[in-house]
Amino acid sequence: MKTIAFISGKGGTGKTSLVGAFAHLAAPVVLADCDVDAANLALLLPGKVVYEEPFFAGELAAINPDRCACCGLCAQACRFDAIRDLGTTFAVDPLACEGCRVCAHVCEFDAVELMPNEAGVVQRIESKCGPLVRAELRPAQSNSGKMVTRVRTLAREQAEAGGYGLVLLDGPPGIGCPVHATLANVDLAVVVTEPTPSGRHDLERALTLLDRFELPGRVIVNKADLSPSMTNRVTQLAVSRGIGVVGRLPFTEAAPWGLAQGRTLLDVEVLRHRLTDIWERLTAAVENQPRSAPSVPLVRDVAGC
Amino acid sequence: MRIAIASGKGGTGKTLVATNLAWMLARDGVETVYVDCDVEAPNGQLFLHPDHLVSERVSQPLAALSTPTCSGCGECQRFCAFNAILALGDKVLVFPELCHACGGCMRVCPEGVLKEIPRETGTVIMGRARQVTFLAGRLDVGEPRAAPVIEAVLAAAPRTGVVVVDAPPGTSCSAVAAVRGADHVVLVTEPTPFGLHDLELAVEMCRSVGARLSAVINRSDLGDAPVRSYLLRENIPIVAEIPFDRTLSTAYAAGELAARQSVPLRRELGRLAEALMAQHAEAA
Numbered sequence: 001m002k003t004i005a006f007i008s009g010k011g012g013t014g015k016t017s018l019v020g021a022f023a024h025l026a027a028p029v030v031l032a033d034c035d036v037d038a039a040n041l042a043l044l045l046p047g048k049v050v051y052e053e054p055f056f057a058g059e060l061a062a063i064n065p066d067r068c069a070c071c072g073l074c075a076q077a078c079r080f081d082a083i084r085d086l087g088t089t090f091a092v093d094p095l096a097c098e099g100c101r102v103c104a105h106v107c108e109f110d111a112v113e114l115m116p117n118e119a120g121v122v123q124r125i126e127s128k129c130g131p132l133v134r135a136e137l138r139p140a141q142s143n144s145g146k147m148v149t150r151v152r153t154l155a156r157e158q159a160e161a162g163g164y165g166l167v168l169l170d171g172p173p174g175i176g177c178p179v180h181a182t183l184a185n186v187d188l189a190v191v192v193t194e195p196t197p198s199g200r201h202d203l204e205r206a207l208t209l210l211d212r213f214e215l216p217g218r219v220i221v222n223k224a225d226l227s228p229s230m231t232n233r234v235t236q237l238a239v240s241r242g243i244g245v246v247g248r249l250p251f252t253e254a255a256p257w258g259l260a261q262g263r264t265l266l267d268v269e270v271l272r273h274r275l276t277d278i279w280e281r282l283t284a285a286v287e288n289q290p291r292s293a294p295s296v297p298l299v300r301d302v303a304g305c
Numbered sequence: 306m307r308i309a310i311a312s313g314k315g316g317t318g319k320t321l322v323a324t325n326l327a328w329m330l331a332r333d334g335v336e337t338v339y340v341d342c343d344v345e346a347p348n349g350q351l352f353l354h355p356d357h358l359v360s361e362r363v364s365q366p367l368a369a370l371s372t373p374t375c376s377g378c379g380e381c382q383r384f385c386a387f388n389a390i391l392a393l394g395d396k397v398l399v400f401p402e403l404c405h406a407c408g409g410c411m412r413v414c415p416e417g418v419l420k421e422i423p424r425e426t427g428t429v430i431m432g433r434a435r436q437v438t439f440l441a442g443r444l445d446v447g448e449p450r451a452a453p454v455i456e457a458v459l460a461a462a463p464r465t466g467v468v469v470v471d472a473p474p475g476t477s478c479s480a481v482a483a484v485r486g487a488d489h490v491v492l493v494t495e496p497t498p499f500g501l502h503d504l505e506l507a508v509e510m511c512r513s514v515g516a517r518l519s520a521v522i523n524r525s526d527l528g529d530a531p532v533r534s535y536l537l538r539e540n541i542p543i544v545a546e547i548p549f550d551r552t553l554s555t556a557y558a559a560g561e562l563a564a565r566q567s568v569p570l571r572r573e574l575g576r577l578a579e580a581l582m583a584q585h586a587e588a589a
Contacts, residue, residue, distance in 0.1 A: 008315075058387075079406060080407070095514065098386075100409050140513045173474050179345075195558055205345075205446050253527060289491045
């Protein structure tokens with residue numbers, strides 16, 4: 001079983017639209033939406049929810065006002081500025097609490113309780129291209145890296161049980177913890193970029209991350225015609241890092257309109273054959289990729305930040 | 306007054322709005338600070354072109370053994386809520402990427418042999434972009450936790466004038482860190498199904514931090530998702546609508562402030578600036 005992750009650095013470069021199109025070319029395939037903050041893949045590939053589980057992101061502290069002696073030790077000890085003095089009691093700001101339990105440890109009055117933090121749900125959808133695992137992190141929650149790891153675990157189990165040969169991961173923007181969780185042990189990372197200074201700058205950081213994790217990568221330049229000169233600069237950057245550009249896609253007003261009406265990029269005439277070409281290159285790249293254990297240990301495989 | 310420019314979905318135009326808004330406010334004589342809190346993908350510098358740059362490294366405390374060996378009791382490992390510590394015989398192994406720097410392990414160590422050492426995870430950059438005071442946080446590539454760098458850059462920002470915060474996408478910890486403490490959040494969205502879905506989540510996130518909300522619709526003529534009716538229903542004023550314009554894209558691609566060239570953009574962001582300044586005056 002092979003896994004391809006789509007990431008970008010900069011947001012809005014077209015990861016989800018591309019994964020939605022490649023899903024049709026790869027079907028039947030297992031899909032995992034790893035952008036748990038803003039999970040949009042199911043908008044392109046809707047289907048019936050066939051499995052759902054709650055996701056717990058550690059614990060949250062709560063102070064029992066009946067027991068609180070207002071000594072303030074908890075607030076002093078909290079490194080996250082999560083405990084407020086309300087006069088007659090102290091209270092935990094659930095948005096700032098990281099569930100470290102230090103407040104409970106220092107409290108001499110047994111006033112702090114830790115509750116499991118139900119941060120969202122993970123679910124599996126039967127989409128027309130295959131099983132799609134996704135999650136909904138409740139807004140303002142933390143631990144999205146851990147949630148990505150859970151999404152990937154379910155996707156892998158689904159692939160193994162159903163004998164699927166390929167898993168496609170729709171990744172989050174950025175280069176932080178949820179992206180690390182998306183990249184852990186994938187066979188190929190595809191960076192989707194656009195020809196702008198931001199796109200180039202964020203591509204550079206994403207490529208450095210791939211290098212750090214010793215992962216093979218490929219680049220797709222989306223909306224390439226918006227700036228041919230910047231497209232060339234982006235291409236040169238990728239090539240200088242030893243990463244191949246597998247294709248360029250033009251910007252077309254038809255894309256956002258089509259997506260708004262529930263169509264895929266494959267329905268857009270000027271994109272169809274380009275997408276097919278790119279998909280052929282990506283499948284060739286992932287098939288020729290020898291599976292080697294990365295020498296950099298990825299602790300988020302087991303934990304997640 | 307602190308204004309955060311946020312979105313939910315990535316690539317909706319937060320940096321476009323934040324950099325051009327900061328430039329326009331400063332041009333109108335308002336004391337303006339721009340703070341780039343998208344520390345994973347910090348791009349404001351590419352458009353504001355600040356000079357007189359100075360930088361400061363951001364570090365977080367990390368647990369470490371202060372003596373070569375310990376008794377191996379494992380209290381620290383049992384206490385750590387983040388699975389960041391492995392007690393192996395007389396050694397303690399700390400995974401820096403998992404450590405949240407809560408200090409709990411030091412508190413529970415019966416021998417007091419754990420200490421904290423600073424570990425650098427990012428940089429805060431400060432400079433001037435003409436009249437705009439410029440600050441940006443940059444997370445080191447390979448570091449997972451953005452929120453401490455966001456908190457560091459916000460702590461370094463002046464408290465006076467209008468502070469424009471360029472927030473990261475998403476609705477979880479780093480987005481919360483950037484919008485927390487903002488008096489007003491401007492949500493930049495686009496009228497596509499993705500834009501609407503992520504806008505709904507962003508609204509919920511912002512309401513949980515208790516900021517006033519308004520919205521800017523970017524590429525307002527592309528797509529047809531019911532973003533306007535949603536905003537109307539939620540009582541969130543649409544203060545600007547930016548139509549798609551290839552000349553904007555060209556200016557953006559050239560690393561220029563698009564409002565310098567585009568009259569429509571200047572007009573729309575002018576409406577945003579006016580609305581914000583009216584609120585500022587009202588609050589004062």
